[in-house]
Amino acid sequence: MxxxxxxxxxxxxxxxxxxxxxxxxxxxxxxxxxxxxxxxxxxxxxxxxxxxxxxxxxxxxxxxxxxxxxxxxxxxxxxxxxxxxxxxxxxxxxxxxxxVDGIPVGQAPGGRITLEVLPHGVQEALLLNGFSGAIWMPPGVGIDEVRATAGLGARxxxxxxxxxxxxxxxxxxxxxxxxxxxxxxxxxxxxxxxxxxxxxxxxxxxxxxxxxxxxxxxxxxxxxxxxxxxxxxxxxxxxHVHITGSASTHDAIVWGRGTEGERRRATHAPLMSKPITSELGGVSPIIVVPGKWSDADLAYQAENVATQKLQNSGHNCIAGQAMIMSSSWPQRAQFLDAIRKVFDSLPPRENWYPGSDRNMARAQHAYPHAERHGGRMLIEVGDSTSDELYRTEYFSPVLGHTTIPGIGVDFLRNAVRFANDRLVGTLGAGLIVAPHDRKEMGGAFTEAIAELRYGTIGINCWSATGYLAPVMPWGAYPGNTIDDVGSGIGVVHNTRLIADPERVVVNGPFRPFPRSWLGGEASTAPPMPWFVTSKANTSASKALTHYAGHPGWGRIPGVFKAILMP
Missing domain, CATH: 3.40.605.10 (Aldehyde Dehydrogenase; Chain A, domain 1)
Structure with missing residues (x-):
C-alpha cells in the first residue's frame, strides 16, 4: 500500500x-x-x-x-x-x-590532558570490568580551563x-x-x-x-x-538545527540540492544560515596490529570484528568497514578464515534499512570478486582494485580488508597514516592489539594513537563502546565546517558536559576472562553480551536495562547471572 x-x-x-x-x-x-x-x-x-x-x-x-x-x-x-x-x-x-570533581587527570602526547572518566564508582567498575575510557582535551587546554567551562549551558x-x-x-x-x-x-x-x-x-x-x-x-x-x-x-x-544522518542530507539542508546547491556552495551563499550541528558517519577503520595469537585469540577477535561490522545488520554510522592488516603478518590468512567462519555461522538477517540492498549492489559492481558469506560481503581491496570502499559508507553488511607493510610500531604508524589520509570520515576507529605487543611499543603506541584523527577510538573494543557509556562525548574529530562537514560538527551525550573535547579513547580486554589473566590483563570480563555471537545477547541486555531503570547493588547479581547463565 x-x-x-x-x-x-x-x-x-x-x-x-x-x-x-x-x-x-x-x-x-x-x-x-x-x-x-x-x-x-x-x-x-x-x-x-x-x-x-x-x-x-x-x-x-x-x-x-x-x-x-x-x-x-x-x-x-x-x-x-x-x-x-x-x-x-x-x-x-x-x-x-x-x-569534573573526583575525575583523575592524566597526560597524553602533544601537551594534552586526559579525564579518566570510565569507570566511575564501584558499581560501574564491576559492570564494565576490563574497560576504561578517557576524554582527551585539545593540546594546551589545562584542567583549570576544563573546570571553568564544565557544565556548558547548565552553568x-x-x-x-x-x-x-x-x-x-x-x-x-x-x-x-x-x-x-x-x-x-x-x-x-x-x-x-x-x-x-x-x-x-x-x-x-x-x-x-x-x-x-x-x-x-x-x-x-x-x-x-x-x-x-x-x-x-x-x-x-x-x-538551531541538529541532524544525525548523512553528509548529503546535511549539505541539502545547508546548500540546497542539484545545480542550485552547487552554485550556492561555490559562492558560499548557504540556503540556511542558522547554526547547525551534526553527526554524519563515515568509513571506519579497524586496525589489526600483527602479533602471535592463539587459535582462541583469533576466534575471539573475529567475533569482535564481526560485531563491529554486523551489529544492527551493518546499519550504523560507526560500523567498521575497512580492516587494515599487515602484509607481513603470518596469521593474516588464518584471521580472515576465522572471520569467514563467524560470518557463515550467523543466522540470516534482514537488510531492513532503506537503500541497503542498493548499496550492496553498488559494492558488488565495484568489486565483482567480492565474497558472499550468509548474505554478508567480504571484499579484498588493493592497488589493483577500486578504492571506492575507502570513499563510500555502504551502511550495510560490507566489510573490506587491505594490507600495508610493516610490523610493530612501523605498521601502526603506517596504518594511522592510511586511515587519516585514505578513508572518508573521522567519527570512530577501532584498533586490535595484544597486550604484549602494546607493551613492547611503549610510549610510541600512545603517540600513534594521538596521531589517529577520530572522535572515538576503541582499543580492543568497538568504538561504539564509547556510545554505550553516556559520559563519553560522541562526535567527529573536531575541525569540520559546513563547507566540508565530514563526519559532523559538535558532540552529544557527554553527561559531564565537558566543553570542546578533542576525542575519546576507550580500552577493552584483548581476551575475555579467564584467558585475560593468563595474558597479563587484570580483567574479569566475560565475552561481551553485545557481541553478535553472544548467547547472552538478549538476556544480559534486558538485565542491564532493568539495572539502568533503578540502579542499585541489588540488581547487579541479576546482570551477572544473565551474562554467565543465559
Whole structure:
C-alpha cells in the first residue's frame, strides 16, 4: 500500500513551535535541582515503556531472536543511563560542585590532558570490568580551563537557548531522543524532534517515554516527510538545527540540492544560515596490529570484528568497514578464515534499512570478486582494485580488508597514516592489539594513537563502546565546517558536559576472562553480551536495562547471572 502525501499543516506546526517557545522561557526559570528531578522522572517513564520500546524496534527491523538485545541496549538502556548520569551532573552543579570533581587527570602526547572518566564508582567498575575510557582535551587546554567551562549551558541556567529542530536518525531508536536531551541540558534549548520515517511507529512509545518533558513543553516529537522538516528549518522561531544522518542530507539542508546547491556552495551563499550541528558517519577503520595469537585469540577477535561490522545488520554510522592488516603478518590468512567462519555461522538477517540492498549492489559492481558469506560481503581491496570502499559508507553488511607493510610500531604508524589520509570520515576507529605487543611499543603506541584523527577510538573494543557509556562525548574529530562537514560538527551525550573535547579513547580486554589473566590483563570480563555471537545477547541486555531503570547493588547479581547463565 502506497502512502499518500499530505499537505504540511503549517498552522499545527506553528502552534507546536509556539508552545515550545513558551517552554523554553519556562525552562530558564527552573532550578538545577528541579531539572535533575525532572530527568529522573523521565527515566522512570522510559523504564515503564522499555519493553514496548524494544518490541517496537524489533518489529520494525525484523531483528532475529539471537540478537534482540541490541534493541534493549541501543534504546531504553542507554537512554536511562544517560538520564541518570545527566541528573547527577545537574545535582553536582546545584550543590556548588564541578562536573569534573573526583575525575583523575592524566597526560597524553602533544601537551594534552586526559579525564579518566570510565569507570566511575564501584558499581560501574564491576559492570564494565576490563574497560576504561578517557576524554582527551585539545593540546594546551589545562584542567583549570576544563573546570571553568564544565557544565556548558547548565552553568547559565537562566539563559534560554530558544527552540531547535532535531532531525532524528533512522537506524537506532535512542539517537533522536538523546540528541534532543543534550540540546536541552547542554544548550538550554527545547526541541522539535522529527522522526525519520523508518521509525514512524515509535511515535506513541516515545510520547509515553518522554511524557514528563512533553508535558512541560520542552519537547515535541512528530512524524513527517522532508517537507515538514523543511518548513520547521525555515521557521523564524527555530534558531538551531541538529541532524544525525548523512553528509548529503546535511549539505541539502545547508546548500540546497542539484545545480542550485552547487552554485550556492561555490559562492558560499548557504540556503540556511542558522547554526547547525551534526553527526554524519563515515568509513571506519579497524586496525589489526600483527602479533602471535592463539587459535582462541583469533576466534575471539573475529567475533569482535564481526560485531563491529554486523551489529544492527551493518546499519550504523560507526560500523567498521575497512580492516587494515599487515602484509607481513603470518596469521593474516588464518584471521580472515576465522572471520569467514563467524560470518557463515550467523543466522540470516534482514537488510531492513532503506537503500541497503542498493548499496550492496553498488559494492558488488565495484568489486565483482567480492565474497558472499550468509548474505554478508567480504571484499579484498588493493592497488589493483577500486578504492571506492575507502570513499563510500555502504551502511550495510560490507566489510573490506587491505594490507600495508610493516610490523610493530612501523605498521601502526603506517596504518594511522592510511586511515587519516585514505578513508572518508573521522567519527570512530577501532584498533586490535595484544597486550604484549602494546607493551613492547611503549610510549610510541600512545603517540600513534594521538596521531589517529577520530572522535572515538576503541582499543580492543568497538568504538561504539564509547556510545554505550553516556559520559563519553560522541562526535567527529573536531575541525569540520559546513563547507566540508565530514563526519559532523559538535558532540552529544557527554553527561559531564565537558566543553570542546578533542576525542575519546576507550580500552577493552584483548581476551575475555579467564584467558585475560593468563595474558597479563587484570580483567574479569566475560565475552561481551553485545557481541553478535553472544548467547547472552538478549538476556544480559534486558538485565542491564532493568539495572539502568533503578540502579542499585541489588540488581547487579541479576546482570551477572544473565551474562554467565543465559
Amino acid at each position: 502506497t502512502a499518500t502525501s499530505q499537505p504540511v499543516d503549517h498552522t499545527g506546526l506553528d502552534r507546536l513551535i509556539d508552545e515550545l517557545r513558551r517552554g523554553a522561557n519556562a525552562w530558564a526559570s527552573i532550578s538545577l535541582h528541579e531539572r535533575a528531578a525532572l530527568l529522573l522522572r523521565t527515566r522512570d517513564a522510559v523504564r515503564d515503556t522499555a519493553a514496548a520500546w524494544a518490541d517496537t524496534a524489533i518489529r520494525i527491523k525484523q531483528t532475529p531472536p539471537s540478537v534482540r538485545g541490541e534493541e534493549w541496549l541501543a534504546g531504553p538502556y542507554i537512554t536511562m543511563a544517560t538520564l541518570t548520569a545527566t541528573a547527577q551532573t545537574l545535582t553536582t552543579l546545584a550543590r556548588g560542585g564541578n562536573p 547559565r541556567p537562566t539563559e534560554s537557548g530558544g527552540v531547535g529542530l532535531v532531525l532524528g536518525a533512522g537506524n537506532a531508536t535512542l539517537i533522536g531522543p538523546l540528541d534532543a536531551l543534550y540540546e536541552l541540558v547542554a544548550h538550554n534549548r527545547v526541541s522539535v524532534l522529527k522522526l525519520n520515517p523508518t521509525f514512524a511507529e515509535m511515535l506513541p512509545v516515545y510520547e509515553k517515554a518522554f511524557a514528563p518533558l512533553i508535558r512541560r513543553d520542552l519537547l515535541r516529537i512528530i512524524n513527517g516527510e522532508g517537507d515538514v522538516g523543511e518548513y520547521i528549518t525555515g521557521h523564524p522561531d527555530v534558531g
